[in-house]
Structure formats: structure tokens, C-alpha cells
Amino acid sequence: MREYLLYVKEEENALRAYITPCFHIDKLFWQERNGQRLYVIGRSPSLALAFALREKIGTFAKRRRLTAKSVLEMQRLAASYVREANKLYVKEGHAGYRYTFRAEPIKRENLPPEAGHERVSEEAKQLASILSGRSLLEEEAEWLLKKRGRFMIPMIWLLQWLVLMNKTEWRPGVGMDIHKHWWQRRLRFICWRCSSRSHLVRTECHSCRQPCVYCSSCLTMGRSKCCTPFICVQAENTGKGCQDSGSLLAWEGEYTPAQEDAARRAGQFAVETGGEAAFLIWAVCGAGKTELLFPAIDGVLRKGGRVLLATPRKDVVLELAPRLQAAFPSVTVRSVYGSSEEKWEEGDLIIATTHQVMRFYRCFPLVVVDEVDAFPFHNNKQLHDAVSRAVAKEGKLLYLSATPPERLRKQLTGSTAVLKPHSATHVLLARRYHGHPLPVPEIKLVPRLMEKVNAGRPVAELISAAGHMLAQDRQVFVFVPRVEDVDTVLDYLQGLLPAYAEKMAGVHAADQGREEKVQRFRRRENMLIVTTTILERGVTIPRSDVIILGADASVFDEASLVQIAGRVGRSADAPDGTVLFLASHRTQALYAAKRQIEQMNRLADKRWAADGKQQKAGRKR
Ligand SMILES: [Zn+2]
Ligand SMILES: [Zn+2]
Numbered sequence: 001m002r003e004y005l006l007y008v009k010e011e012e013n014a015l016r017a018y019i020t021p022c023f024h025i026d027k028l029f030w031q032e033r034n035g036q037r038l039y040v041i042g043r044s045p046s047l048a049l050a051f052a053l054r055e056k057i058g059t060f061a062k063r064r065r066l067t068a069k070s071v072l073e074m075q076r077l078a079a080s081y082v083r084e085a086n087k088l089y090v091k092e093g094h095a096g097y098r099y100t101f102r103a104e105p106i107k108r109e110n111l112p113p114e115a116g117h118e119r120v121s122e123e124a125k126q127l128a129s130i131l132s133g134r135s136l137l138e139e140e141a142e143w144l145l146k147k148r149g150r151f152m153i154p155m156i157w158l159l160q161w162l163v164l165m166n167k168t169e170w171r172p173g174v175g176m177d178i179h180k181h182w183w184q185r186r187l188r189f190i191c192w193r194c195s196s197r198s199h200l201v202r203t204e205c206h207s208c209r210q211p212c213v214y215c216s217s218c219l220t221m222g223r224s225k226c227c228t229p230f231i232c233v234q235a236e237n238t239g240k241g242c243q244d245s246g247s248l249l250a251w252e253g254e255y256t257p258a259q260e261d262a263a264r265r266a267g268q269f270a271v272e273t274g275g276e277a278a279f280l281i282w283a284v285c286g287a288g289k290t291e292l293l294f295p296a297i298d299g300v301l302r303k304g305g306r307v308l309l310a311t312p313r314k315d316v317v318l319e320l321a322p323r324l325q326a327a328f329p330s331v332t333v334r335s336v337y338g339s340s341e342e343k344w345e346e347g348d349l350i351i352a353t354t355h356q357v358m359r360f361y362r363c364f365p366l367v368v369v370d371e372v373d374a375f376p377f378h379n380n381k382q383l384h385d386a387v388s389r390a391v392a393k394e395g396k397l398l399y400l401s402a403t404p405p406e407r408l409r410k411q412l413t414g415s416t417a418v419l420k421p422h423s424a425t426h427v428l429l430a431r432r433y434h435g436h437p438l439p440v441p442e443i444k445l446v447p448r449l450m451e452k453v454n455a456g457r458p459v460a461e462l463i464s465a466a467g468h469m470l471a472q473d474r475q476v477f478v479f480v481p482r483v484e485d486v487d488t489v490l491d492y493l494q495g496l497l498p499a500y501a502e503k504m505a506g507v508h509a510a511d512q513g514r515e516e517k518v519q520r521f522r523r524r525e526n527m528l529i530v531t532t533t534i535l536e537r538g539v540t541i542p543r544s545d546v547i548i549l550g551a552d553a554s555v556f557d558e559a560s561l562v563q564i565a566g567r568v569g570r571s572a573d574a575p576d577g578t579v580l581f582l583a584s585h586r587t588q589a590l591y592a593a594k595r596q597i598e599q600m601n602r603l604a605d606k607r608w609a610a611d612g613k614q615q616k617a618g619r620k621r
Helices: 023-032 047-061 069-087 117-130 138-148 155-165 257-271 290-301 314-327 355-357 382-391 406-413 449-454 459-473 484-494 496-503 513-522 559-563 588-620
Strands: 004-011 013-022 038-044 135-137 170-171 174-180 185-191 200-204 211-215 227-234 277-285 306-313 331-337 348-355 364-370 393-400 426-429 442-445 475-479 504-507 529-530 542-549 579-583
Touching: 004 023, 004 047, 013 023, 013 047, 023 038, 023 069, 023 155, 023 588, 038 047, 038 069, 038 155, 047 069, 047 170, 047 174, 047 426, 069 174, 069 504, 117 138, 135 355, 138 155, 155 170, 155 382, 170 174, 174 211, 185 200, 185 406, 185 475, 200 484, 257 277, 257 290, 257 393, 257 426, 257 475, 257 588, 277 290, 290 306, 290 314, 290 364, 290 393, 306 314, 306 355, 306 382, 314 331, 314 348, 331 355, 348 355, 355 382, 364 382, 382 393, 393 406, 406 426, 449 484, 449 542, 459 475, 459 484, 459 542, 459 579, 484 504, 484 529, 496 504, 504 513, 559 579, 559 588, 579 588
Parallel strands: 277 393, 277 426, 306 348, 306 364, 331 348, 364 393, 442 579, 475 529, 475 542, 504 529, 542 579
Antiparallel strands: 004 013, 004 038, 135 227, 170 227, 174 185, 200 211
């Protein structure tokens, strides 16, 4: 079992506390530099405890000298901390944290005899280049190393060398401390990988046989726990100061004037040194947002920087990767998601699902966050922290959304009531790529709507609207608030519109035949689909209309309503369509969504008129 040693080192007028898994490495390191006045305080097999003690001792040691008295004080301090932690980690039959004061290593640390300063620093350098820009649990790092290189010296020792050189940071996967409140004290845990403070589970750990806690929040990414080092290695190259290689973009499509303006602004933001750190592209549903990123991505890549594009869903990763590869044929594009083969490969342009972002460390001068308002990003502080951690020092964060969350809107578009078309931190693309306005939803209030549907009583507003759409040979999305409503509403519509009964289907998240049903709908074999919010994004069907049944339910918030309305009229040959919100009660979200859509259309009209004038003026000259 590995042990972590806590020691202090005398530096100018102060003592500094260090932790090491291998004291020899530290001695070797300091020997070469400013001699060694190192004093071992104690050792423990618990990494989390060792870090908590370093914090405690570190604070105490500031402005103190290395004397017999101060050493004794530090040892006492450590002992009382361990005692208290053990008292707080109450559990029947648990031995508690182990901590000893033995100053010198008990077992000889088997450092190979040839592992002198040169060898260690050479291998550490190699290691740094393999793990460059990654934040990984120890097992992940070991695994990656096995694939990439051969090392004589154990990885954790080399890492310690890099830590001492300030090129790497490490911490326990789950850290602990004693939290003092005015009336009580308790052990507090935090997952350093996903920054979760809840969902931390106490466990009998077989690897450290110490009080140990693991994080269930990020468990799908491997087990982050008290005894697993979480390692963050600085990126070697973030493209700073590199020569511009000239444009790498091979895309030959054309922008509308509004798109061009948005793309240019985002591009400027991405490459300017200093300036704003975050920027929002607010592009309405169907504005063609991927292409807007091209100048920004190009600007960073051509200077040798790498770009990360984070998106909520794997199917979006799979759809974007070939498009971006085609646009940038000379760069290495990687798709990174849970089961991806390319997950560990290096690349210039990484397209990753949200959670995978946790595995990168300050290495991208540009991180693009797509659909920042969607699950799992929305309101998830952990993922936002992970995204910030992936951005290189002085790097940039570019958000992309059709319905940005309130917090971002306030932060980046200014908090004034009147929406500005652009600022230093945002640009608004209010018109779709085909130039037609967004279909404005129609709100109809039907008292006791869902009761009537559940009782099978005809609701004229619903039946006539759906019947009319189907008669026009248009496809219909019927959104319902709950999974249970899918079958009820499907039965109900099949009963009341018997002529189309064969061509109706219902789908929800846990539905086994979900993919197949959506495919049939795409092929126009089904003409009406009853669905929950799972089809809120992503599925685009030309010539389709939308009905939201029970639009006053709380699952349909403003953003969700705008997204759903955004399903309609996306293709250039059928830019119109009907969006119908059926509700029993008025809700704020219903009207806010409608207002937002109308506001976008007004802004786009204004812009359209201005562009027209400009063009005329241009012709006159
Ligand atoms: Zn976690
Ligand atoms: Zn453990």
C-alpha cells in the first residue's frame, strides 16, 4: 500500500509543507537546487488526509522557522487533526485514518540505482508531453502511458517531479477537510474532478483500507475517490506566440449578410489577445449555427492552438465530426464520447460530449460550448467548472445557443430590457438562414384541457387543428408533458381522427423502438408523432407543424417552448408552418416564449431593412 509523506522545507523566512509518494524524488530534486533542510512531519496511506494535513500545517508554518519547538508544534497539530477527523468519521467497527510520525521511510523506496537526476528529469519530460493538457485519475493516466511510452521509473514518482517543477498539479480525487461551523464540526468532502459536494458516498475501500469516499456524480467516468490521485498536467503548447500558417478552412459555402457579420464578430473575439473571456452567439433555431464557428476555429488553429467543441449529445458529435473534417481537411479532428475509439487520441479539433470535457486541463485557447441551455449543461455548475478548466490560460469561451439561459443572457448581452443586436460579448442572429421569419406560436386556452383529453371528450381546438394539418399533407409533432400522456393522447387522436390512425405513433425517452419510430417519421411513413420533450431538439422535418398539448405544464419553460416552436419552417422550400400552444391556464412561460419569438422577428426585420439600405447606398456609389 502506498503511503504519503508530509514534510516541511525551509525556504526564505518561512516553512512550506509538501506531500510526496516518494521522498527520494523530493530529496533528489531539492539537492540540485537550494540544498535541503527538509523535515518529515508524518505519513499516512490516506491521500485525502495527507492533503488536509498539508493545508493545516502549511497555514501554521508560514512565518515560522525550522526549530525543535516548531516541529513539535506541527506534530501535535497533525495528531490532533487526525484524532478529530477520526472522531467525526464515526462508523461502527471502522479503524479510522492511519497516521504515523515515523520520520524516515520504513521500507526502502526501490528507486533504480541509475535513476539519478538526469534520468528522472528526462523521463518526467516525456511523461509531461504524453499527459500534456489532461486532467485524469491515476488509473486513466497509467493506462494512457502504457499505450504511449516505456518508463523505467514509476509514473507517480515522475509526476511528483513535475509537481515540484510546478508543471503538474495533483490532488486526491475526493478531498476532505474538517468544516467548522459555529455550533458544530463535520467532515466535508468534495470531488476535485467534477467539483460536486453532494453525491459523495462513504465506502469500505479495498485499495486504501482507510476511511474513503467516492463520488457518484461522475461515476460514469470512472471512480474518483479519496485515495486516487487526480492529476492535472499543464499543456505544453497552447498556440501562443506561434506563427500564423494561413487559413485552413476549405469551406466554400456562402453566408447571408447577417451570418457573415456574426461569424466575423465571433472570429475576432476568438483570436484577439486579451479582451473579453466569453462570448455568446445567440442564433435562433434554424439559423445555421455550425458554419458561424468557422472563422473562430480557423483563427485559433492557424496559430497552432487546439479547439474543443463540447456538445450535449453523442449523435451531435457524430454529425458534426465529418462536417468539420470536411471544412478543415488538413487538421486532425477527433470525436470524443464515452464509447469512442478515438477518446485518447491527440487532435487539433476535439468534438466531445459534455462529460468528456472533464478530462482536459487548460489546453484549449478556444472552447466552444454548443447548446449551453440543454441537458446536461443547464444549471449544472460542475460541468461549467469542467469547461472552465479545459480553457487554456487567457483562453476564450464561446457559447452557442438558440435559447441562452437567463444567467448567460444577463452576463453577456447586458441586462437592459431592450435586446441589443450585438456587443463586445455577444451577437444575435435573429433570422433563419433562408431569410424567413420564425413562425409565431398561437396560444389557445381550453379550460380543463387535459381532463377532457383523459376522459376522451373531443377538444375541438385540438382535433380541428390536427385534422387540418394532416389534410394538408403536413407532418405533425404533438408534444405532451409527461410520459404517461403519450399513449393516452395517441389513443385519443387515433379514435377521433380514424382516417389517419394507421399513420400515428407515440415515442418517449425509455421507448425501446424510439429510433425506429423517429426514422419512420423522417421517411413520412408516420404523419403524426406524439412525443415528450425528447424531440425538443435535433429532429428536423420539412413541412411539419407543432402542437403542444398542456403547454402550461412546468416542463415547458420559456426555452423549451421556443425550441419546440423552432422545429417548424426550417427548410427553405417550406419556411412557414403552424405552432399551436394549447393550455388550460395562462403561464408566464407561454407568453414569454411568444414574446421572445416576436422580438427576434422584429430585430431581424430592422436588420433586414438596414442591410437593404446599405446595399442600395453601395450601388449608388
Ligand atoms: Zn465527481
Ligand atoms: Zn480508498
